[in-house]
Amino acid sequence: MKWITAIIKPFTLDDVREALAEAGVQGMTVTEVKGFGRQHGHTELYRGAEYVVDFLPKLKIEVAVGDDRLDHAIEAISTAARTGRIGDGKIFVGTLDQVIRIRTQELDADAL
């Protein structure tokens, strides 16, 4: 099982959600975050006080998938979130040791 964390541009969320649903992903968690990568921030100026905004608003989506669906999920996110311009975000993939569905106590693949 894999744990996918993707940082995306906020306005691509609907497309990403639909693409993931088509790829058979059953659920996801979304968080509003701020950060920076290669995309530069911008400056603001109020009566001579310059204010450099380094951290840009992004969305972090987290998805747990079985190994068999990993490629589909990555394909779905990277297609839907891609605009071709700097700041499209990144996808991080890690190994997931255990999953438990709280209501039924099902484990791992059954719980995904």
Place this chain on the structure above:
Amino acid sequence: MRSRYPLIASASLTILPLSAAAQTAAAVLDHGDTAWMIVASMLVLMMTIPGAALFYGGMVRAKNLLSVMMQCFAITTLVTALWMLYGYSLAFSTEGMHAGVTNWHSFIGGLDRGMLAGLKPDTLYQTVPESVFVMFQLTFAIITPALIIGAYAERMKFSAMLWFSGLWLTLVYLPVAHMVWGGPGSLLGDLGVLDFAGGTVVHINAGIAGLVACLVIGKRRGWPQTHMPPHNLGYTVIGASLLWLGWFGFNAGSAVAANGSAGMAMLVTQIATAAAAIGWVAVEWAIHRRASVLGIASGAVAGLVAITPAAGTAGPAGALLIGFIAGTVCFFTATRLKHKLGYDDSLDVFGVHAIAGIIGALLTGPFAAPKLGGFGTVTSPLLQLWIQAKGVGFTIAWSGVLSWGILKLLDRTVGLRVDADQEEMGLDIAEHEERAYNLT
């Protein structure tokens, strides 16, 4: 010079050639004048609540919005009570005053009108009920201490703010108002200082007090390393727009009549305000390659301030120049001077009000001369400039010294600042246990 003293008005305003017969006739109530002055009083009240409250409130951080609005509202109530008790009397009583004679009452009025003694429904002030004049002047006394809050915003204790506003009104505003507008025998009035609607009394007075206040109370924690951007410039634009609108009551109302002087005051106010906004934004555009919302709103306020003393005497061309000069100069004083000298005048009370006030008060002199398009009786623009400079210098000294004394006294007694934790938390929660935005 206001036309409220018929003798002075006839001497200084060529557009109001009051004969002796007209002065006698002026003791009769005029319905048009009365209706206009009632409306003008409401317009000037609107400048403080909600005009200044929104203008300043938008520029502070979200955690301090309510504190600024509360300060404007509380000053409105406090000053109203003090005005009724003794304020009107100390500012406008003519007890013991004689034209050309400098005595104690050249500086401050008597207490014979305390508790508004002698005021009845049929008491007249020129052609309007005196009750309306009391109300009109009260709205000026309200906005002046309310303008100062921009300098010490986001860090002064509410209790200290109340003490400061009350003492400052009593020791600074009321004497200066009396010295300029007290009529024959008043110190600056007799000197020949022209101040139609309060450039000296309101704006230089408040602007200097603001500079002193931010120096005595000290910088906000973290300024200037920590960025403190305005939290809602939309409020600031609405506030500036209400100030602009209300200012017609301020300037055109200062004619204390619905006449040609009021009409001209309204027009030159509009012209100077637009010119100042254009001037500020033009410089900004040239230097920073963009025109800002805060810039155009700030420029407009600078123009409103600058034309205030000149509104009764300057012509349209003079207004254009006064506004443009104020807008361009205030761009530099509000955006550069503060950072260069390192004082934390949070919302630029000094950089906008004091500086535009001084520019306006000085230029009022020459632009009152008919040869420079003015409508005053000034024959020597340079001599009047010198007289204006004396008025400016006196007001700076009076407001500067007394504001400093009041603030130092309060700092040692009630304490001026909230503590570090409260400042971090924001004054809304720390002082009022309320929050402006309960979102989610």
